[in-house]
Amino acid sequence: MDTSRIFEEFPAPSYRGAQEQALHDIAAAFDDGNDVVLVRAPTGSGKSLLARAIAGCARRTGSGDPTAPARAYYTTPQVSQLDDVESDSLLADLSIIRGKNNYSCILPGETDTPVDQAPCVREREFDCEVKHRCPYFSDRTIAANQSIAAMTLAYFMQTAGSDVFGTRDVVVIDEAHGLGNWAEMYATIELSPETVPFWDEAKAPDIEDLDDAVEYADYLQTLSTRRLEQLRGNAELTPDEAAERDRVNELRSDLKWFAEEYRDPESATTWVVDQPDGEGTRVTIKPMSPERYLKHTVWDRGTKFALLSATILNKEAFCANVGLAPENVALVEVPHTFPVENRPLYDVTQGKMTYEHREETLPKIARTLVRIMQHHPDEKGLVHCHSYAIQDQLQSLLADFGVGSRVRSHESADRDGQLAAWKRADDPDVFLSVKMEEALDLEGDLCRWQLLCKAPYPNTRDSRVAHRLEEGQWAWYYRTALRTVIQACGRVVRAPDDYGATYLADSSLVDLFDRARTDTPDWFREQVDRMCPPDLPEFAPGEALGGVSDARTRSHSRSWTQSQSATDDGDHPLSDVWD
Secondary structure (H helix, E strand, O other), rough: HHHHHOOOOOOOOOOOOOOOHHHHHHHHHHHHOOOOEEEEEEOOOOOOHHHHHHHOEEEEEEOOOOOOOEEEEEEEOOHHHHHHHHHOHHOOOOOEEEOOOEOOOOOOOOOEEEEHHHHHHHHHOOOOOOHHHHHHHHHHHHHOOOEEEEEHHHHHOOOOOOOOEEEEEEEEEOOOHHHHHHHHHHEEEEEEOOOOHHHOOOOOOOOOOOOHHHHHHHHHHHHHHHHHHHOOOOOOOOOOHHHHHHHHHHHHHHHHHHHHHHHHHOOOOOOEEEEOOOOOOOEEEEOOHHHHHHHHHOHHHHEEEEEOOOOOOOOHHHHHOOOOHHHEEEEEEEOOOOOOHHHHHHEOOOOOOOOOHHHHHHHHHHHHHHHHHHHOOOOOOEEOOOHHHHHHHHHHHHHHOOOHHHHHOOOOOOOOHHHHHHHOOOOEEEEOOOOOOOOOOOHHHHOOOEOOOOOOOOOOOOOHHHHHHHHEEEHHHHHHHHHHHHHHHHHOOOOOOOOEEEEEOOOHHHHHHHHHHHOOOOHHHHHHHHHHHOOOOOOOOOHHHHOOOOOOOOOOOOOOOHHHHHHHHOOOHHHHHHH
């Protein structure tokens, strides 16, 4: 890595905010001998441009030792972040590669077939005469040979050990704050009718503990091997059979890894298992802090690493969660250069939004939301509902108040389409969102205000969360919620001259700021310290439609009766968060 090139590799014609100083500090941190540099950069500071400059410092092919790793990877957990990179002309030299299912086959009669189900993966020894023009293999070849290969974190992890994407000199991970959680998610094993193709003949017994789970895993491995032998005995597979083969192969690999890790007395991985509905139902096997999983899929893939995020809140805790030695890691702090008065926090708390208090608190929040809509009659707003159950209840209450014509929402299946439609619209609509606290750019008039309905604490009914709290990891619990709040607050102020208000409706948010104060970045602590109640008008729903034409009576989204069935499964341990 040659950090002397970091300024010439910066892709923009000029610097904004603290970018130049950040490059100085990042280069100095690597020059001090650190293998990993954490870059804590607030939303809107241009992390992608900093990432490009760092990646450009990677050793170039042909210089020095020909056996030493060269070139760079850029990766991010967020698909939308990769989309932003692809559309940014300043980052045009990042060669993007996506998973096979994102590409369509170009063979006659197969143009509606994704590449992961194309004849090349269905037929034994298939010789594709147009492979050189295949969009997937073309992008893969280009990315494999260019200086900077860009991909999602999922694809990056899946290609560990491949001959095409081997070790490189520099790995840059954008939005890296959730790296440990993403690794846990990728390493989680779901055993259900959706993931086990032969479920009818191998339904789960009553799983009481991990010994039961590993015994069941051994049994499924045996059945997986048998099914793979059957599929491989066919000279040609249908698209469904090809998809089944891939699922079974992945299932067997995951089960093998779990069984080996569980039985290895030297393994640092702790496992938990869930089967909330008993015998014959879904089983979830989850790892806690899978350091060995990250070592193989991430840390063995590069020589130097830069991890960028606005919310790496505690260096030591982050390192412990992802298996890094803190003494080899430096933290570079990038200051916030947006005026604090342009990003105010307003206290409109109405009570706690925990499950036992929600029935009392949510109607008060709905009335407050109407008053906020009155205060912003001609400006778009975003409501972070936290869960689909809250979204549905809130939408119903707003409809009862007569302001439903200004409200949009989404289902899990159409979230991207509904979000795009809301952003394109000229009307000052209010968008009820779920899980949009990250990777959402609402600069300027796209959104001028937002409301946080609930403190985003991890769900204590999740076994991983429960396990951590049993071990007394309350600092992690508060830090995780604070991280989500800070991410959410960054959605509506994206440039130094941008402005947007954030309203906090759950009184638990104020308590969170007190409990996690030591882990709060200075620039966000300044926002918290300036927080005050806003001057809102008295409740008058008719005035909340000031910016909406009287003739517009159409509904932007699903009705209450259509969506209610989606929330009837509230007994599931994760339903409060993920529906």
